[in-house]
Amino acid sequence: MVTLAGVTKQYNGHPALVDISLTVADGEFLSLLGPSGCGKTTLLRLIGGFERCTKGSVLIDGRDTDGVPPERRAVNTVFQNYALFPHMTVFDNVAFGLRMANRPRDEIAAAVNGALDLVQLHGMAARRPAELSGGQQQRVAIARAIVNKPRVLLLDEPLSALDHRLRKQMQKELKQLQRTLGITFILVTHDQDEAFAMSDRVVVMQQGRIEQIGSPREIYEEPVNLYVARFVGDINVLAGVIREKIGPNLYTALVEGVTVQLRSDRPLSLAQPVYILLRPEDFRLAVEDAATPARELPGTIRHAGLKGTVRRIFYHGATYDVEVSLENGTRIQVTEFFDEDSDTLSCTPGDRVTLGWHEGWEVVLPHEE
């Protein structure tokens, strides 16, 4: 549907995008995720036709779009601040694209009302944008874009101006809308939850480059580098050195002073320094109290046993975070779920604990050059 081939964009010699290649499938919901200034909006503007590539090409429906102005592209954009025309009613805003295409009057009326129904704004057609709430303005912006039946809808941080609850609701509605319409959606966001909740695939970007492309689950569970791992969600990064290869994809390593077993698809050599990445919810912890000093971790996580002391506990409702400092000083964040049977916390600050994780849940990354 949309293909970017070796796209490079420079502003006054400063690279904003470097050699981006990406194919977006028909009907896909793709997110461009990254911090501000990573080039994600520039990428969107290149597809929309508001910028031209310095090098490379943007293909829409297999056709090179170089030199094709925005008004002649089968894409529409939902702008970050909606960019609704303040001097027009909601109806006129939504009808704008169809009028520019010189569609017959009754067809326009039917299409506009249909689009307003779709975003649940019937009855608002005569209002001005200034008379609408932020969420309603957002819906007008979406209706104004989809009424033209674009092949691709570009969304530039469309929900960033909404409050948390409304944002969650709009995420669901957008996803629903995309399924109903079958249009390819390309969403720019810096919010990982938003990208994960809606997208089929996520493109993680940094400094004008693509770090990783994958399903939300792949991005979260198999980050390809430390940057991606740290950008999406909380993560603990442990330092380790490979000791021995004990089987296919199975190694022993010294991690934070403890010998553990590691699983990795990557070829690792002996004495190689590595990072071991673990999400807070990957850990399990067991308290070593005076009565049962040798209370053991369950079998599946017995291959690793980091010793430490509970420092602080943060309550989050369904879960609680435990901050543990290991004997060598490294701090680790562990997320525990409340036990089904009891509503008490399993540990208190000052407790000595043993930490382990399910075998194979760790991500092992060699040091990057």
Next chain:
Amino acid sequence: MKNNTLFRRLLIGATWAWMALLALVPYLMLVGASFFERGTDTLVRPGLTLSNYLHLLSPTVFTMAADSVALAAVAALLCLLVGYPFAAILAHAPARIQPLLLLLVMIPFWTNSLIRTYALVMLLKADGVVNSLLLHAGLIAEPLRLMYTPVAVFIGLVYTLLPFMILPLYAALKTVDPQLLEAGRDLGAGRVRNFLHITVPLTMPGIIAGTMLVFLPALGMFYIADILGGARTMLVGNYIRDQFLVFRDIPTGSAASVTMTVAMGLLLVLHHLARRRSGKEMLP
């Protein structure tokens, strides 16, 4: 803080006093004189009469008023046509050089407009700069007749009043969110339709303000028509000046003056009402 308010009061008080003494009081005298009768020895004779105003209800005065309105309207239209592209270039120029360009727009204000009108004579007369240049360039065989034509009057009016058009247009254009134009193009409007459907409606307050700021002074700018047009057509401004300085008919001059002020005031009130209405609709 207390000093500040005292200082402020002094400043504002001085301004008010100045305005009252030199604008309001003379104007009230003018209003009073418009109801007086013309005296033989003295300039005016106290009394209460509407004859000065009835005097104005003559075909000649109507023709003159219509001519003035037409002239001012054409001048305003020309200023709009010249000023809009200029203001657009100004508003879209790099932020660094905008103050410089604005300064260039304002510099002419530093010289009295009467003097600048005489300077225009030097440019436009038969052996003036424009004709000399065109002759030397071989574009014309004999000098163009520019002076004492309507063309010269419009050149003078546009030259003098253009900044009053450019500044409000510039201010209006600066407030148009560039993203709205991108949205327009995204929705299929080319540059021309974008301009007509988005830029023009959004800058309408500036267009109206600029038109008023050019139209109203143009009604009264008698000296430009005099100097560059050779006083062939009588305009409201010339008429009022002549009543005072030539015929010494102060009551009639005052009545004409007051009538014109009231007419302008009405226009301003209309403008204000229109702006308030559109302002309500155009809140962000």
